[in-house]
Amino acid sequence: xxxxxxxxxxxxxxxxxxxxxxxxxxxxxxxxxxxxxxxxxxxxxxxxxxxxxxxxxxxxxxxxxxxxxxxxxxxxxxxxxxxxxxxxxxxxxxxxxxxxxxxxxxxxxxxxxxxxxxxxxxxxxxxxxxxxxxxxxxxxxxxxxxxxxxxxxxxxxxxxxxxxxxxxxxxxxxxxxxxxxxxxxxxxxxxxxxxxxxxxxxxxxxxxxxxxxxxxxxxxxxxxxxxxxxxxxxxxxxxxxxxxxxxxxxxxxxxxxxxxxxxxxxxxxxxxxxxxxxxxxxxxxxxxxxxxxxxxxxxxxxxxxxxxxxxxxxxxxxxxxxxxxxxxxxxxxxxxxxxxxxxxxxxxxxxxxxxxxxxxxxxxxxxxxxxxxxxxxxxxxxxxxxxxxxxxxxxxxxxxxxxxxxxxx
Numbered sequence: 001x002x003x004x005x006x007x008x009x010x011x012x013x014x015x016x017x018x019x020x021x022x023x024x025x026x027x028x029x030x031x032x033x034x035x036x037x038x039x040x041x042x043x044x045x046x047x048x049x050x051x052x053x054x055x056x057x058x059x060x061x062x063x064x065x066x067x068x069x070x071x072x073x074x075x076x077x078x079x080x081x082x083x084x085x086x087x088x089x090x091x092x093x094x095x096x097x098x099x100x101x102x103x104x105x106x107x108x109x110x111x112x113x114x115x116x117x118x119x120x121x122x123x124x125x126x127x128x129x130x131x132x133x134x135x136x137x138x139x140x141x142x143x144x145x146x147x148x149x150x151x152x153x154x155x156x157x158x159x160x161x162x163x164x165x166x167x168x169x170x171x172x173x174x175x176x177x178x179x180x181x182x183x184x185x186x187x188x189x190x191x192x193x194x195x196x197x198x199x200x201x202x203x204x205x206x207x208x209x210x211x212x213x214x215x216x217x218x219x220x221x222x223x224x225x226x227x228x229x230x231x232x233x234x235x236x237x238x239x240x241x242x243x244x245x246x247x248x249x250x251x252x253x254x255x256x257x258x259x260x261x262x263x264x265x266x267x268x269x270x271x272x273x274x275x276x277x278x279x280x281x282x283x284x285x286x287x288x289x290x291x292x293x294x295x296x297x298x299x300x301x302x303x304x305x306x307x308x309x310x311x312x313x314x315x316x317x318x319x320x321x322x323x324x325x326x327x328x329x330x331x332x333x334x335x336x337x338x339x340x341x342x343x344x345x346x347x348x349x350x351x352x353x354x355x356x357x358x359x360x361x362x363x364x365x366x367x368x369x370x371x372x373x374x375x376x377x378x379x380x381x382x383x384x385x386x387x388x389x390x391x392x393x394x395x396x397x398x399x400x401x402x403x404x405x406x407x408x409x
Contacts, residue, residue, distance in 0.1 A: 034339060034377055035078065036078075036377060036378040037078070037079060037306075037339075037341045037377050037378025037379065037380065038075075038076060038077040038078050038079065038378055038379065038403065039077060039078070039079035039080065039081055039129075039131075039341070039378070039379070039380035039381070040072055040075075040077055040079075040080060040081070040380065040381045040382075040383065040384050040387045041081045041083070041133065041264075041380060041381070041382045041383045041384065042068055042080050042081065042082045042083060042133075042383065042384040043083050043086075043382075043383050043384070044082075044083045044084070044086050044091060044100065044102050045083060045086035045087060045102065045135075045141075046102070046141065047102050048383065048385065049068070049383050049384040049385045050064055050065060050068060050384065051064055051065075051102065051103065052064060054101065054102055054103065054104060054105035055104060055105045058111060058112050058113045061103070061111070061113075061115070062113070062118060065115070065118065065119060065122065066122055067388070068080070068384045068387075068388065069122050069123055069126050069128060070126070071384070071387055071388045072126070072128055072384075072387065073126050073127075073128070075387055075395060075399055075403075076399055076403040076405075077128070077381075077387070078127070078128060078129060079128060079129035079130075079131060079195075079380070080119075080123055080128050080129070080130055080131070080384070081131045081133045081196075081198050081264075081380065082116075082119050082123075082130055082131065082132060082133055083133040083134075083135070084115075084116050084119075084132045084133060084134065084188060085097070085100075085132075085133075085134040085135060085184070085185060085188075086100060086102065086135055086138075087100070087101075087135065087138050087139060087140055087141065088138065088139040088140070088152070088153070088154060088170065088184075089101065089107060090184075090188075091103070091115040091116050091119075092114055092115065092116035092117065092187075092188055092191070092192070093110075093114060094184065094187055094188070095187065096153070096180070096183060096184035096187060097152075097153065097184050098149045098151075098152060099111060103115065106149075107148065107149040107152075108149035108150075108151075108152075116132070116188060116192055116194075117192060120192050120193055120194060124193070129195040129196065130194055130195055130196075131194065131195055131196030131197070131198040131260075131262070132185075132188050132189070132192070132194040132196065132197055132198065133198040133199075133200065134185045134188075134197065134198065134199060134200075135199075135200055135202055136170075136172075136181050136185070136199060136202070136203070136240060137169050137170045137171075137172055137177075137181065137202065137203065137204075137205075138167065138168075138169055138170075138202055138205075139154050139161065139167075139168035139169055139170060140154075140167060140168040141166075141167050142166070142167065142168070143163040143166060143167065143168055145158065145161065145168065153180065154168065154170070157176075159174075160174060160176070160177050160180075162213060162214055162215060163214075164205055164208065164211060164213050164214070165205060165206075165208035165211055166208075167205065169205055169213075171215055171218055172203065172204060172215075172233070172236045172237060172240065172292075173215045173218035173219060173222060173223070173232070173233065173236050174218055174222075175222070178236070178239060178240055178243070181240075182240070182243060182244055182247060185197065185244070186244075186247060186248075186251070189248065189251070189259055190251070193257055194259060195258075195259065195260065196259060196260040196261065196262055196305075196306075197244070197248060197259060197260070197261050197262070198262050198263070198264065199241075199262070199263045199264070200263075200264050201264060201265050201266045201287075201291070201293075201310060202291075203237045203240075203287075203291045203292060203293040204233055204237070204290075204291050204292045204293075205291075206285065206290065206291065207285070207290050215229075215233075219232060230289070230292065233292035234288070234292045234293075234294050236292070237291075237292050237293050237294070238294060238297065238298075241263070241298050241303050241304065242303050244261065245261055245303045245304065248261055260305040260306060261304050261305050261306075262304055262305055262306035262307060262308060262339075263295065263298065263304055263307055263308070264307075264308040264309070264310060264343055264380070265287050265291075265293055265295045265307070265309055265310065266285055266287050266291065266309075266310055267309035267310050267311045267312070267320070267325050267329070267343070268281050268283040268285065268286055268287065268320060268325070269286065269287055269288055269294075269295050269296045269332075270286045270287075270288045270289065270296075271283060271286060274286060274289065275288075277296070279324055279325055279328040280321075280324050280328075281319060281320045281321070281324060281325065282318070282319045282320070283319055283320045284319075295307065295309075296332055299332055299333055299336055299338045300332070300336060302336055302337060302338060304338060305338065305339060306338060306339035306340070306341060306377075307329070307333065307338060307339075307340060307341070308341045308342070308343045308380050309325065309329050309340075309342065309343060310343035310345070310382075311325045311326060311329075311342050311343060311344070311345075311366075312343070312344075312345035312348065312382075313325075313345075313354065313356075314354050314355075314356025314357055314362050315356060315362070315365060315366070315369065316356060317354050317356065322366060322369065323369060326342060326369060326370050326373060326376065327373060329342075329375075329376075330373040330374075330375040330376060331375075333375050334375055339377045340375050340376050340377055341376070341377055341378045341379060341380050342366070342370055342376060342378075342379050342380070343379075343380050343382065344363060344366060344379050344380065344381050344382070345357075345382060346363065346381040346382060346383070346386045346387065346390075346394065346395060347382055347383060347385075347386045349362065349363060349386075349391070349392050349394035349395075350391050350392040350394075360392040360393050360394045360397055361394075361397060362394065363394040363395065363397065363398050364394070364397045364398050364401045364402065366379075367379060367398060367401070367402045368401075368402075371402075381395065
């Protein structure tokens with residue numbers, strides 16, 4: 001298990017302070033080099049990757065899952081980031097949340113088997129790491145609580161729920177929500193030998209023009225000691241990330257497992273025009289300002305073990321250049337002990353815009369560029385369906401150009 005004391009930072013009071021922690025000055029402890037990360041995301045929300053559709057039999061679902069893992073091995077990958085909590089639900093028999101609807105077509109219906117247990121065993125049998133991928137706050141891709149299964153936590157606690165942009169979310173500003181979602185996620189860690197806990201890029205939701213995220217009541221109750229609502233919101237997400245790291249570190253892994261904690265954010269922390277420490281980008285979304293996720297701080301203070309920024313643009317893109325963001329992240333992680341992997345938009349290969357995606361060699365050029373920076377420890381591809389399909393041969397070219405012997409975690 002990752003030890004927070006390895007980073008030498010001290011916990012400050014978690015009361016009404018705007019600064020959550022005081023970072024220590026101790027340097028990261030020396031460690032053996034990690035193997036190159038060669039990963040893929042396996043998404044279950046809306047049956048994006050798996051299962052291919054709801055209402056397959058257990059045997060059909062298992063056959064599809066095995067095929068994804070076999071494809072990962074064939075492509076010489078060594079890790080799978082498996083989405084096990086896509087919408088405040090579970091792909092294991094959770095005491096906190098209902099079975100995911102994407103398994104049977106009906107939320108809360110027992111599929112008759114345990115997908116997470118099966119996935120961990122099948123992945124490890126193939127020498128693949130299995131990172132449990134969680135979405136902390138998304139409840140549903142609609143706004144009708146009555147469509148949730150009876151007894152759903154969001155129906156038992158309607159005061160926890162915010163409708164925004166056509167979806168339902170748990171309110172990150174409520175301490176009881178933060179504790180609940182941590183409990184729900186850590187249940188999987190306690191019960192299965194997963195190799196990592198992985199958050200995606202959804203914290204506060206992406207902004208929707210003309211809409212306001214209605215957290216007035218929570219801000220009135222809990223935000224009084226913050227200069228702005230934005231600062232309060234960022235503190236809420238800081239607390240989620242830091243507390244999750246603390247709980248993973250203090251949980252006591254009796255079996256000696258190491259469970260790494262990582263986040264895969266939108267790649268632009270802040271544009272340089274907004275903040276001199278930011279990247280030379282002109283992105284319309286900045287995680288610090290729009291998602292209230294201070295991803296740079298999490299790295300600099302060592303709250304996470306690895307970060308996978310989603311650098312989903314070709315080299316030379318004016319608003320957000322791959323060749324600008326990779327070195328920016330390399331500088332950000334340098335000296336922190338936090339591993340850097342680059343999230344790659346395999347699903348965009350072959351698209352007509354931006355023009356760079358039309359060239360099947362673009363993805364291979366990404367790896368060539370990233371290899372110039374020793375801080376980059378590998379790449380993760382979105383998503384499993386595209387790893388299998390590889391519609392323009394971009395991943396096959398990556399394997400040929402960059403992946404020699406079969407990867408091992």
